[in-house]
Each structure stands twice: as structure tokens, then as C-alpha cells.
Amino acid sequence: MLFISRLSKFLQIAWFSYIALWSAGASANASTVYVGPNHAIRSIREGLQKIKAGDSLIIDGGHYKEGNLIIQQAIVFMGINQPVIDGNLEFEILTISGKNIVVSGITFMNSGKSATRDYASIKCIDSENIRIENNKILNSYFGIHVSNSSQIHIKTNWISGQAESEQTSGNGIHLWKCNHALIENNHINGHRDGIYFEFVTESSILNNYSTENVRYGLHFMFSHKDYYARNTFIKNGAGVAVMYSREVTMESNHFENNWGAASYGILLKDISDSWIFSNTFDQNTIGIYIEGSSRMVVEKNLFKENGWALKVQASCNDIQFQYNNFLANTFDVATNGTNVLSRFNQNYWDKYDGYDRTKDGFGDIPYHPVSMYSMIVEENPNALILLRSILIATLDKAEKAIPSLTPENLVDFQPKIFPNKL
Amino acid sequence: MWKLSKYIFYDIVRNKVIIAYTLFLFIVSLLLFNLEENSAKAILSLLNIQLVTIPLISMIFATIHYYNSYEFIEMLLSQPLSRSRVLWSEFLSTAASLILALIIGMGIPILLYSSNADSFALLLTGIGLTTVCTSIAFFASVHSRDKARGIGIVLLLWFYFALIYDGFVLMILFNFGDYPLEKITLLLTALNPIDLARVSIMLKMDVSALMGYTGALYKEFFGSFSGILYTGGIMIMWIIIPIYFAVRGFNRKDM
Amino acid sequence: MIQIIGLEKRFKKLVALNGIQAEFSKGQVISLIGPNGSGKTTLIKCILGLVHPDHGLIKLNGQSIFKDETYRTKIGYMPQIGRYPDQMKVGQLFQLLKSIRNASRFDEELVEQYQLKQIWEKPMNSLSGGTRQKVSAALAFLFDPEILILDEPTAGLDPLASELLKEKMQREKLKDKLILITSHILSDLDELTTHVLYLQEGQIQFNGNLEDLKIQTGEEKFGKAIARFMETKKASPYVETI
Numbered sequence: 001m002l003f004i005s006r007l008s009k010f011l012q013i014a015w016f017s018y019i020a021l022w023s024a025g026a027s028a029n030a031s032t033v034y035v036g037p038n039h040a041i042r043s044i045r046e047g048l049q050k051i052k053a054g055d056s057l058i059i060d061g062g063h064y065k066e067g068n069l070i071i072q073q074a075i076v077f078m079g080i081n082q083p084v085i086d087g088n089l090e091f092e093i094l095t096i097s098g099k100n101i102v103v104s105g106i107t108f109m110n111s112g113k114s115a116t117r118d119y120a121s122i123k124c125i126d127s128e129n130i131r132i133e134n135n136k137i138l139n140s141y142f143g144i145h146v147s148n149s150s151q152i153h154i155k156t157n158w159i160s161g162q163a164e165s166e167q168t169s170g171n172g173i174h175l176w177k178c179n180h181a182l183i184e185n186n187h188i189n190g191h192r193d194g195i196y197f198e199f200v201t202e203s204s205i206l207n208n209y210s211t212e213n214v215r216y217g218l219h220f221m222f223s224h225k226d227y228y229a230r231n232t233f234i235k236n237g238a239g240v241a242v243m244y245s246r247e248v249t250m251e252s253n254h255f256e257n258n259w260g261a262a263s264y265g266i267l268l269k270d271i272s273d274s275w276i277f278s279n280t281f282d283q284n285t286i287g288i289y290i291e292g293s294s295r296m297v298v299e300k301n302l303f304k305e306n307g308w309a310l311k312v313q314a315s316c317n318d319i320q321f322q323y324n325n326f327l328a329n330t331f332d333v334a335t336n337g338t339n340v341l342s343r344f345n346q347n348y349w350d351k352y353d354g355y356d357r358t359k360d361g362f363g364d365i366p367y368h369p370v371s372m373y374s375m376i377v378e379e380n381p382n383a384l385i386l387l388r389s390i391l392i393a394t395l396d397k398a399e400k401a402i403p404s405l406t407p408e409n410l411v412d413f414q415p416k417i418f419p420n421k422l
Numbered sequence: 423m424w425k426l427s428k429y430i431f432y433d434i435v436r437n438k439v440i441i442a443y444t445l446f447l448f449i450v451s452l453l454l455f456n457l458e459e460n461s462a463k464a465i466l467s468l469l470n471i472q473l474v475t476i477p478l479i480s481m482i483f484a485t486i487h488y489y490n491s492y493e494f495i496e497m498l499l500s501q502p503l504s505r506s507r508v509l510w511s512e513f514l515s516t517a518a519s520l521i522l523a524l525i526i527g528m529g530i531p532i533l534l535y536s537s538n539a540d541s542f543a544l545l546l547t548g549i550g551l552t553t554v555c556t557s558i559a560f561f562a563s564v565h566s567r568d569k570a571r572g573i574g575i576v577l578l579l580w581f582y583f584a585l586i587y588d589g590f591v592l593m594i595l596f597n598f599g600d601y602p603l604e605k606i607t608l609l610l611t612a613l614n615p616i617d618l619a620r621v622s623i624m625l626k627m628d629v630s631a632l633m634g635y636t637g638a639l640y641k642e643f644f645g646s647f648s649g650i651l652y653t654g655g656i657m658i659m660w661i662i663i664p665i666y667f668a669v670r671g672f673n674r675k676d677m
Numbered sequence: 678m679i680q681i682i683g684l685e686k687r688f689k690k691l692v693a694l695n696g697i698q699a700e701f702s703k704g705q706v707i708s709l710i711g712p713n714g715s716g717k718t719t720l721i722k723c724i725l726g727l728v729h730p731d732h733g734l735i736k737l738n739g740q741s742i743f744k745d746e747t748y749r750t751k752i753g754y755m756p757q758i759g760r761y762p763d764q765m766k767v768g769q770l771f772q773l774l775k776s777i778r779n780a781s782r783f784d785e786e787l788v789e790q791y792q793l794k795q796i797w798e799k800p801m802n803s804l805s806g807g808t809r810q811k812v813s814a815a816l817a818f819l820f821d822p823e824i825l826i827l828d829e830p831t832a833g834l835d836p837l838a839s840e841l842l843k844e845k846m847q848r849e850k851l852k853d854k855l856i857l858i859t860s861h862i863l864s865d866l867d868e869l870t871t872h873v874l875y876l877q878e879g880q881i882q883f884n885g886n887l888e889d890l891k892i893q894t895g896e897e898k899f900g901k902a903i904a905r906f907m908e909t910k911k912a913s914p915y916v917e918t919i
Contacts, residue, residue, distance in 0.1 A: 391588035433762035493760035500754040677727040
């Protein structure tokens with residue numbers, strides 16, 4: 001299985017990096033330096049000057065305002081007793097550029113904000129094997145900003161911004177040109193995009209909770225061979241956007257309550273060779289919007305109470321929708337053309353009203369998930385004002401009886417009688 | 423007027439049709455609340471039922487009641503009562519009993535299962551729609567010669583408001599699709615009480631998001647104070663105008 | 678008491694009343710007679726204000742009745758067919774009318790004679806047609822009005838009830854009231870009638886003292902006198918419409 005092999009690969013990477021780091025730390029002449037109000041060294045800057053590669057800098061509880069701190073050696077940079085490092089709304093708090101570095105247990109707050117520079121609480125440049133974990137990042141422009149790096153592990157961080165608009169805020173976790181990254185168990189809210197990937201390959205995003213970000217909960221472009229699982233994206237301004245990528249796997253994520261004039265569970269644009277399965281799309285304006293995509297499998301997902309469960313543009317081809325459950329969506333499927341090159345098979349549609357007299361678990365007549373009204377609305381969005389009118393109910397019934405407007409080949413020949421087990 | 427209304431009201435609430443209507447609403451509401459796991463969905467289904475049932479039942483019942491009361495109305499008119507008073511009393515008590523049926527039939531389930539602002543907005547809209555339809559039915563009844571013709575006319579009106587009108591709206595939307603139609607659409611919904619009720623509830627129920635930018639615009643409008651005034655005002659116009667012309671016609675009519 | 682001046686009413690092409698000129702005074706019992714469609718009911722409805730005449734005037738004690746409805750406090754009306762709200766109880770109906778009339782003095786003679794108190798709690802739709810007529814009759818006399826307008830009063834009543842009603846009318850006549858009756862059953866009115874108004878095609882053919890009619894036709898009995906009168910008028914055919 002694709003996903004299991006990938007998972008084991010990541011576990012391997014994680015294990016090796018762990019060993020590498022701690023073997024360096026445990027080497028003969030490694031030492032530990034303490035920084036804090038009650039220690040000999042009171043400033044972090046001073047502490048950083050005193051240590052060498054392989055050492056640990058332990059920051060004791062306290063409130064530190066030290067401008068921009070820079071780490072370039074392989075060290076463990078760790079907080080105990082909840083130290084706070086404050087950027088005073090002026091500085092980039094921590095800049096990392098190196099190998100084998102750990103940053104953990106620290107609260108970063110009030111990074112600088114700038115329209116021209118990407119200030120962040122933690123910035124990684126040209127790095128390798130960096131672990132950033134158990135930190136709190138509050139009121140920052142960018143939370144964690146990583147570029148041109150590999151083997152970056154960002155785990156169990158709480159990243160909370162106070163973004164008001166797209167222009168005046170940065171992303172929670174921002175990765176540019178990275179590979180083999182692992183983003184896990186983070187909570188991100190109040191940024192522009194919760195998690196942002198651009199040119200990030202062979203990476204995993206697991207178990208994150210991204211909510212109430214101004215734009216997207218997750219946003220990635222040109223990021224191939226990535227794996228997204230068990231993440232939750234709730235109440236983000238525009239949901240999740242995924243563009244210009246291939247070999248993407250999305251499994252068991254929740255896309256919930258991304259509800260607004262231009263909001264999506266997922267927006268898929270120019271995606272190919274990808275696999276979307278076992279996800280839940282609950283109360284999104286549009287569950288999945290797909291355009292320009294090809295060779296994909298969308299299966300075993302639950303689409304519940306969305307405005308549109310699926311919007312499949314005619315520019316897609318070879319997309320297989322199977323074993324999904326569609327429940328209580330206003331529209332199940334909408335499309336903008338009559339020639340649809342996607343296939344629907346063995347989905348459960350709660351709007352299906354056929355019978356199963358052959359007792360094989362499938363309805364006896366095929367189901368056309370695109371209603372006449374959804375075609376009308378696609379052509380003329382103002383017609384939504386007629387939603388739930390008797391006229392529309394009548395038209396849909398009539399169209400079901402004698403199909404004429406709805407795409408003939410968008411059809412599920414084996415609609416399930418009972419919901420699929422997901 | 424109130425005394426007379428009271429007596430007529432006592433009569434109508436014991437009418438079998440009204441009792442059946444109450445029971446129907448009650449059972450359907452209970453069923454919906456029990457079947458739909460999500461009460462918002464139940465409210466939407468109730469809206470669908472409202473939009474069909476309330477206009478149909480209210481108009482036909484009011485018309486039949488008017489004609490069945492013809493001799494009694496004649497008798498009342500031989501008393502020292504003005505005609506306006508008699509017709510207003512009939513109108514008020516008919517509307518009141520239909521509203522009572524709605525409040526019991528739909529209001530109690532709502533109170534039990536989903537007492538939130540949306541549900542009460544639905545109930546309020548239902549009450550408005552009932553009154554509008556009673557008013558229209560009285561207008562049609564006063565101005566038509568006999569019971570069969572009266573019922574025929576209200577059925578046509580129902581068909582027009584519930585179905586045909588929306589067809590016209592759809593035609594306009596398609597024929598003038600190149601023009602900005604937001605304001606026109608808004609105006610068009612106001613010219614049909616059933617649409618007005620539907621749209622105002624629908625926007626409350628957050629379907630506005632589906633309408634994109636336009637929907638947000640509508641929601642802003644219908645949600646604002648001036649929007650509520652507008653909706654309420656148009657509803658009241660829909661009540662006042664037909665009953666006003668009904669009373670005027672009734673005053674001039676030979677019994 | 679009631680003055681009718683140049684009353685005209687048309688229903689589309691049909692002329693219902695055509696220049697009616699009449700005067701009714703206290704103590705008179707006027708039989709309003711004529712074939713179907715002759716305008717009897719229209720005339721009554723004009724007096725009650727149920728039909729608006731096209732031309733002409735009706736005055737009650739010198740005052741036009743078209744100005745407002747208060748004149749109807751002086752009138753008791755018994756319709757030809759009494760239909761009342763189905764679920765309304767007999768008692769409620771009486772209560773309702775009492776509250777409308779705002780009167781203090783009630784004449785409940787017929788209520789007692791017809792034993793209506795026994796059905797006081799019954800809803801209207803459980804009553805037979807005859808019983809409903811009894812209710813109508815009792816209501817017409819309830820407020821002791823100066824003018825009684827009775828449309829086919831004895832039509833649906835059983836002989837006993839009919840007799841009681843006639844006795845009641847007799848007593849009211851002696852109280853110097855004006856009673857206006859339409860009836861088909863001519864013999865019924867024999868002892869009561871003082872005056873006759875004979876209508877045909879919306880026009881008055883005869884209006885006068887019963888004695889005059891008897892003399893004019895040479896018949897002793899009221900019924901026969903009317904029949905004779907109708908024969909003489911038969912020359913002019915009428916269309917049976919309303």
C-alpha cells in the first residue's frame with residue numbers, strides 16, 4: 001500500500017534524525033548551559049555565545065526581550081518553566097540556519113510585523129534536520145517560516161495569531177522549497193493560511209488542527225508526493241486549497257464548516273495522480289471543487305450537509321468517485337458542462353429514490369446526481385433565489401423522468417441502497 | 423367588532439377542518455423533528471411544508487367559510503352593524519383561528535424541539551403568510567359570485583403564487599442574465615408573498631452562502647433592521663391591500 | 678312609518694324593482710305578494726339595507742335609511758332560510774345578538790313557547806331545518822322591534838309552531854307594530870293581513886287595504902281574492918328568473 005510504505009519511510013527518517021541528534025549531544029565534551037533570571041547567565045544571547053555544537057541551552061522561566069536571536073550550531077534550545085521570548089512587535093525572534101537543531105518548550109510572542117519582510121517567530125533557512133516542538137507561538141506575523149530546508153519536524157506547537165486581513169498577516173506554518181518535512185499535532189489559528197506549502201515534496205502533515213484562519217486552513221502549491229492525514233480544518237475563511245501538485249494523498253481529514261460566499265472544503269486545481277479517501281466534508285459551502293485535474297481517486301468520503309458536495313468542472317478527466325456517502329447536501333454534484341469525463345460508481349446518495357428489487361445492494365436504475373436545478377444555477381447563479389420553491393421541486397422531478405439538460409454520462413450505475421461502510 | 427369576532431372565532435376553532443389541519447401540522451412537525459437528526463434540517467423541511475400547505479389551506483378554508491357563512495352574514499347585516507364591521511370580524515376570526523392552528527400544530531413541536539430564533543422566525547413568517555392568504559381569499563370571495571367560482575379563483579391564485587410566478591422569475595433571470603439583477607430579483611420576490619416568506623427564511627437559515635457574493639448582499643439586507651422593516655412592511659401591505667378592497671367591494675355589494 | 682319613493686333596482690339586464698312607490702304605517706300587516714321573481718325579496722332586502730337600490734329613497738320616520746345602520750335597531754328580520762355557524766350553540770347565538778343590539782328589554786315569549794331553552798347548549802348543525810326556523814323566528818321578535826319583516830315565516834314550520842307564530846304576530850299587530858310578510862301560503866295570512874302589496878315584474882300592481890281588494894275582486898276570502906287578481910293580471914306574461 002502506498003500510504004503504509006510512505007508512513008514507514010517517514011518513521012525511518014524520524015528515527016535516524018533522532019539518533020543523530022542525541023548521539024551528537026551525548027558526545028564526550030557536550031555540556032549544558034542554563035539561562036535565566038536566577039542563573040549566572042541571564043541573557044539568551046550571552047548563552048548562545050557560550051555554547052558550541054552538541055551543547056544544550058536550557059532557558060529557565062522568564063520573560064526575555066532580546067531582539068533577533070540566531071542559531072547556527074547543532075544545539076538543543078530548550079525551555080523549562082515556560083519561558084517567554086518576546087519580539088516586542090519589532091523583531092524576528094529566532095532565526096535558525098544549520099543542521100541538527102532542536103527548539104522546544106518555549107513561548108514565542110509578538111514577532112515583528114512588516115509588509116515587506118516576512119518576519120516570523122521562528123525562521124529556518126537552508127537548514128537540515130531541525131525539530132521544533134512543544135512551543136507556543138502567539139501573536140506573530142508568520143509563526144514558523146521554513147525555506148530551502150529538509151527534514152524539518154514541526155510537532156505539537158500551539159500557533160495562534162490575531163490576523164484581521166490577508167494583507168496584514170502571515171501564515172501559521174510556512175514551508176517553501178523543502179522536502180521530507182513532518183508537520184504533526186499542531187494547533188494553528190488566526191493566521192492568513194494555517195499551513196502553507198510551496199515546492200514542498202515528500203512530506204507529511206498529520207493530526208493538525210487548523211481553524212479560523214483568514215484565508216485557507218491548508219494551502220499548498222507545487223508540492224508533490226505529500227501525505228495529509230487526520231487533520232481537521234474548521235471555519236477557515238476559504239477552506240483548503242490545493243494546486244498544481246501531483247501524487248498527493250489525503251486521508252481521514254475533516255473539512256468542516258468552511259461556510260461562506262467563496263469557501264471550500266477543498267479546492268483542487270491542476271492536481272493529478274492523487275488519492276483522496278476517508279475524509280469527512282461537513283457543512284462546507286462547497287465540499288470539493290475540482291478543476292483541471294486528472295487521474296484521481298476520490299473514495300470512501302462522507303459528504304454531509306454541504307451546499308454543494310462536489311463541483312466537478314468539465315476540465316477534469318479520469319476522476320473516479322466511488323464508495324462515497326452523500327447525505328443531506330443541498331446539491332450533490334454540479335458541473336459546468338455536459339461532457340464529463342469522470343466516473344461515479346457505488347456511491348450512496350440519500351436523494352436516490354429507486355428500489356432494489358434484485359436485492360444486490362444496488363439500486364435498479366442508475367442515479368443522475370446532477371439535478372436540473374443545479375445546472376440552472378450553474379448557468380445563472382441568481383436563480384438560487386428560487387431554492388426550495390415548488391417550481392424547482394417540480395422541475396427536478398420532471399427532469400428525472402425525462403432527462404434533457406443534465407449531463408447524460410454523469411451517472412452512477414450502481415447507486416448503493418444503504419450507506420457505504422467508511 | 424371584537425365581540426362578534428370572538429363568537430365567530432369560537433365557532434371556527436371547533437370546525438373539523440381546522441382541527442384536522444392542526445393535527446396534520448402537529449404530526450408532520452413531530453415526525454420531521456424526530457426523523458431529522460439536525461433540527462435546522464427539520465426547520466427547512468417545515469418551511470417547504472409551510473410554503474405549500476399554508477397558502478392552500480388558508481385560502482380554500484377562508485373561501486369556503488365565507489360562502490358557508492353567507493346566510494349568517496346576511497342575518498348579521500340585518501342587525502344594526504356596519505358592513506365593514508361584519509367583514510372585518512369574519513376576516514379577523516378566520517385568520518385568528520388559522521393562526522391558532524399553526525401555533526398549536528407547528529409552534530408546540532418547535533418549542534419542544536428547536537426553540538431558537540430561526541424557528542420562531544419560521545413561525546412568524548407562517549403567521550404572516552396565513553394572514554396574507556386569508557386576506558387574498560376574502561378579496562376573491564367577495565368579488566366572485568358563487569362558491570365554486572370563488573374556490574376556483576383561489577386555487578388559481580395559489581397555483582400562480584406557488585408555481586407560475588416563480589416560472590416568470592426564472593424566465594426573467596435567463597432572458598436578462600447579462601444585466602445586474604440583484605435589485606430586480608429582490609423586488610420580484612416582494613411581489614409574491616410566498617416567495618417573500620421563502621426567501622426571508624432561507625436567508626436566515628444561512629443558505630445565503632450558496633449564493634456567493636449576491637447572497638451575502640441579500641443576507642445583509644434581510645438581516646438588517648431596514649431589511650426586516652421592508653419584509654414586514656411588504657407582508658403587511660399584502661394583508662392590508664386585499665382586505666381593504668374586499669371590504670370596499672363588500673360595502674357596495676348586493677347580498 | 679316607512680316611505681318608499683321611486684325605488685329602482687336592476688341586476689344586470691333584469692329589472693327587479695321598477696319605480697316602487699309605497700308607504701307603510703304602524704299597525705299595518707302588509708302581505709307582500711307576487712310570483713317568483715317579481716321583486717318581493719329584493720324589496721325586503723332594500724329595506725334591510727342588504728341590496729343597494731339604483732335609484733329612489735327609503736325613509737324611516739322621515740329619515741333616509743341609507744345614511745347609517747342604526748335604523749335597523751327598529752327592525753326584526755326573519756329570513757326565509759336561517760343558517761348559522763355550525764358549531765355555535767343556540768344560547769351563544771342569542772347571547773351574540775343581545776350583545777350586538779345592546780338592548781335591555783327582551784321579548785322571550787317565542788323562546789319559551791318553542792322551548793328553545795331545552796336546546797340552548799346544542800350546536801346549530803345538530804338542529805333540523807324546522808328548529809332553525811323556530812330560532813330565526815324567536816330572534817326576530819327578541820328585541821321587541823317596531824317593525825317586523827318576515828320572509829316566508831311559516832314555510833318550514835310544523836303546524837303547531839306555525840300556529841304559535843301566527844298568534845304571536847296577531848299580538849304584535851295589536852301592539853300597533855308594522856309587520857311586513859311575504860308568503861306563498863295565502864290562507865295563512867287571512868286573519869292577519871290588513872294590507873296587500875302585489876308586485877309583478879318589479880312593479881306594484883295593487884297596493885291597498887285588504888277590504889278594497891276584496892271589493893275590487895268581489896271575493897270574500899283573501900286567498901281567492903288574490904287568485905282572482907292574479908288571473909286578471911295574467912294577460913301580461915312574466916319571466917321567472919330570480
